[in-house]
Amino acid sequence: MAMIEIRNINKHYGSFQVFKGMSLDVEEHQVVCLIGPSGCGKSTLLRTMNGLEPIHSGEICINGDRITGPGVDVNKLRQSVGIVFQSYNLFPHMTVMENVMLAPMKVLGQSKGEAEETAHRLLKRIRLDHKATEYPDRLSGGQQQRVAIARALAMDPSILLLDEITSALDPELVAEVLNIVRELASDGMTMLLATHEMGFAREVASKVCFLCDGVVHEEGPPKQIFGAPIKERTQVFLKNIVEAGRL
Amino acid sequence: MSMEQDVSVGGQLPVDRKSSRKFAGTGRPSARVGAALSALLFAAAVTVATWWTLRAVRQAFQANLGGSSALDIILLLVAALGLALFVPAVRSLLASNKTKKHLAENSLIEARIASVSAKDQANHTFGYGFVVIVALLFANFILANDLAVGMTFFYFPLMFESFWLILKAFWVNVYIFVIAEVLVLVWGLVVAIARLLPGDAAKPIRTIATVYTDVFRGMPAIISIYLVGFGIPLTGIPILKDFSPEFYAILALTLTYGAYVAEVYRSGIESIHWSQVAGSRSLGFSHFQTLRYVVVPQAVRRIIPPLLNDFIGLQKDTALVNVIGSLDSFNQAKIVASNNFNLSAVTTVAFLFILITIPQARFVDKLIERDHRRTRAG
Numbered sequence: 111m112a113m114i115e116i117r118n119i120n121k122h123y124g125s126f127q128v129f130k131g132m133s134l135d136v137e138e139h140q141v142v143c144l145i146g147p148s149g150c151g152k153s154t155l156l157r158t159m160n161g162l163e164p165i166h167s168g169e170i171c172i173n174g175d176r177i178t179g180p181g182v183d184v185n186k187l188r189q190s191v192g193i194v195f196q197s198y199n200l201f202p203h204m205t206v207m208e209n210v211m212l213a214p215m216k217v218l219g220q221s222k223g224e225a226e227e228t229a230h231r232l233l234k235r236i237r238l239d240h241k242a243t244e245y246p247d248r249l250s251g252g253q254q255q256r257v258a259i260a261r262a263l264a265m266d267p268s269i270l271l272l273d274e275i276t277s278a279l280d281p282e283l284v285a286e287v288l289n290i291v292r293e294l295a296s297d298g299m300t301m302l303l304a305t306h307e308m309g310f311a312r313e314v315a316s317k318v319c320f321l322c323d324g325v326v327h328e329e330g331p332p333k334q335i336f337g338a339p340i341k342e343r344t345q346v347f348l349k350n351i352v353e354a355g356r357l
Numbered sequence: 358m359s360m361e362q363d364v365s366v367g368g369q370l371p372v373d374r375k376s377s378r379k380f381a382g383t384g385r386p387s388a389r390v391g392a393a394l395s396a397l398l399f400a401a402a403v404t405v406a407t408w409w410t411l412r413a414v415r416q417a418f419q420a421n422l423g424g425s426s427a428l429d430i431i432l433l434l435v436a437a438l439g440l441a442l443f444v445p446a447v448r449s450l451l452a453s454n455k456t457k458k459h460l461a462e463n464s465l466i467e468a469r470i471a472s473v474s475a476k477d478q479a480n481h482t483f484g485y486g487f488v489v490i491v492a493l494l495f496a497n498f499i500l501a502n503d504l505a506v507g508m509t510f511f512y513f514p515l516m517f518e519s520f521w522l523i524l525k526a527f528w529v530n531v532y533i534f535v536i537a538e539v540l541v542l543v544w545g546l547v548v549a550i551a552r553l554l555p556g557d558a559a560k561p562i563r564t565i566a567t568v569y570t571d572v573f574r575g576m577p578a579i580i581s582i583y584l585v586g587f588g589i590p591l592t593g594i595p596i597l598k599d600f601s602p603e604f605y606a607i608l609a610l611t612l613t614y615g616a617y618v619a620e621v622y623r624s625g626i627e628s629i630h631w632s633q634v635a636g637s638r639s640l641g642f643s644h645f646q647t648l649r650y651v652v653v654p655q656a657v658r659r660i661i662p663p664l665l666n667d668f669i670g671l672q673k674d675t676a677l678v679n680v681i682g683s684l685d686s687f688n689q690a691k692i693v694a695s696n697n698f699n700l701s702a703v704t705t706v707a708f709l710f711i712l713i714t715i716p717q718a719r720f721v722d723k724l725i726e727r728d729h730r731r732t733r734a735g
């Protein structure tokens with residue numbers, strides 16, 4: 111049984127249907143990259159898995175436990191499923207350190223000392239321990255995004271969702287963020303990432319899923335998807351990416 | 358491969374882009390003779406009007422209160438100060454002459470600088486002159502009808518005589534608004550949070566909070582004070598019916614301004630970008646924890662200026678409590694006024710209110726300015 115099972119989910123915004131019976135399995139320690147044209151529902155899928163968006167039918171299970179539908183304690187779910195957004199969403203009125211410490215203290219009930227220790231360890235890991243007392247607006251985009259990752263990691267999640275975390279960054283700042291993700295992948299963190307960094311997806315993904323028309327249109331190991339895609343829509347999408355010089 | 362293609366496309370473009378328009382230069386500056394002369398004439402006219410008014414002031418004082426050499430010295434000083442208007446006017450004329458000279462020498466850049474200065478100084482003359490004219494109009498209004506206006510509104514002997522009485526009664530206004538402000542801060546937040554409760558189950562609560570704000574924002578404060586202040590004692594409800602008029606005033610003002618302040622809180626909370634809520638909820642914070650740790654701390658800074666504006670409104674509306682017979686400063690002043698057939702004591706009340714609101718208004722301006730600077734910098 112897969113760690114994450116997405117089974118036949120449907121969701122619509124008004125008359126617009128985002129998911130039309132989408133299904134997807136993710137094994138533990140896998141890194142799954144979601145690719146696809148803008149508006150195909152990558153962000154919505156990640157937000158759904160974090161309980162930020164409801165679905166209308168179908169189900170999502172993690173470790174056999176259904177996380178969609180009525181009665182699910184989303185606050186509890188979010189403690190073990192972390193998400194990082196394209197726009198970082200750091201708390202601007204708190205220092206880097208406080209950003210990382212707040213949730214462990216207030217949600218998990220850790221002591222200040224405990225939270226501080228974790229925060230220092232994580233800041234060291236993202237190589238920003240010297241910025242601990244700075245406010246987010248004093249950091250570069252890449253640094254802010256690394257803090258956002260640390261903030262999610264501070265909850266010690268078993269799954270990490272990354273939603274186009276490098277899309278808002280200047281090109282020279284992308285690498286420093288991807289390096290962190292690369293390290294997390296080699297540590298065995300189960301991750302789902304929506305991304306336009308095809309080179310990176312090719313390198314770290316266990317599996318690449320091409321989302322289109324409300325379903326996973328084609329999936330497979332990166333070598334197959336990027337090297338020899340079978341479906342025509344996938345081929346067209348990748349051809350456009352190549353022509354834009356992004357692969 | 359794509360890069361090279363781009364370059365070749367770009368290479369073909371300039372042929373079509375060549376402009377046939379020649380750079381036309383930026384023109385010769387005007388000497389501003391007209392502006393400078395108008396400024397000079399204007400300064401002269403205003404000076405004549407000032408002297409004429411000051412003479413009338415002197416006569417009025419002599420007729421009503423007796424003249425004194427101190428008054429004459431003050432009036433002379435004011436007249437001399439009025440001459441300051443000639444400073445920018447003369448400067449404008451000098452700059453205008455300088456412009457002409459530079460134009461004759463064909464040194465365009467110097468001419469432009471002098472021309473701008475001539476225009477600037479002329480505008481200064483007009484600007485300050487306008488202020489003097491407003492002051493003159495006001496002075497003449499007060500002098501009108503043999504100083505009748507001045508005696509009615511600004512009769513100093515009566516103002517001094519009644520000052521302590523009015524100031525003591527003003528304490529009632531201060532007492533009412535200080536307590537009402539504290540209550541409003543709490544009550545407004547309660548209502549705002551009720552309006553923002555999430556989920557279907559909370560819909561009745563949201564509705565009732567909305568109805569409350571609609572009713573009390575729509576109802577004039579004076580009506581709310583009247584209804585509460587006269588109505589509750591009439592109902593004969595035990596305990597509630599026996600309070601002082603000030604108590605009912607505080608209650609009515611809290612109800613009215615609670616509705617305004619609830620809206621201030623609500624718009625402040627809603628002005629925090631939803632991505633902050635998403636960031637917080639995604640970490641497992643509940644709705645209330647998100648408000649408590651993430652949204653409200655960020656909203657407070659934006660809430661303070663409109664909140665202070667509402668408080669200024671509340672402070673002024675304490676003057677309405679006279680409709681239920683509370684002996685506040687306005688009511689006290691009205692008594693003094695009707696005993697003396699003179700409104701000067703009411704003017705004192707007006708001054709007292711203005712005096713306490715001005716620092717707050719400036720403070721609000723400062724906060725807003727600071728916030729603008731911060732957002733511009735960010």
Ligand SMILES: Nc1ncnc2c1ncn2[C@@H]1O[C@H](COP(=O)(O)OP(=O)(O)O)[C@@H](O)[C@H]1O
Binds near residue numbers: 123146150153155304
């Ligand atoms: N809150 C919303 N209301 C209405 N439509 C939405 C909303 N959020 C997303 N959508 C629509 O759902 C589709 C999927 O959006 P999204 O998941 O953000 O796509 P992606 O991340 O793949 O670019 C888009 O067409 C978008 O317009």
Ligand SMILES: [Mg+2]
Binds near residue numbers: 153154304
């Ligand atoms: Mg997206």
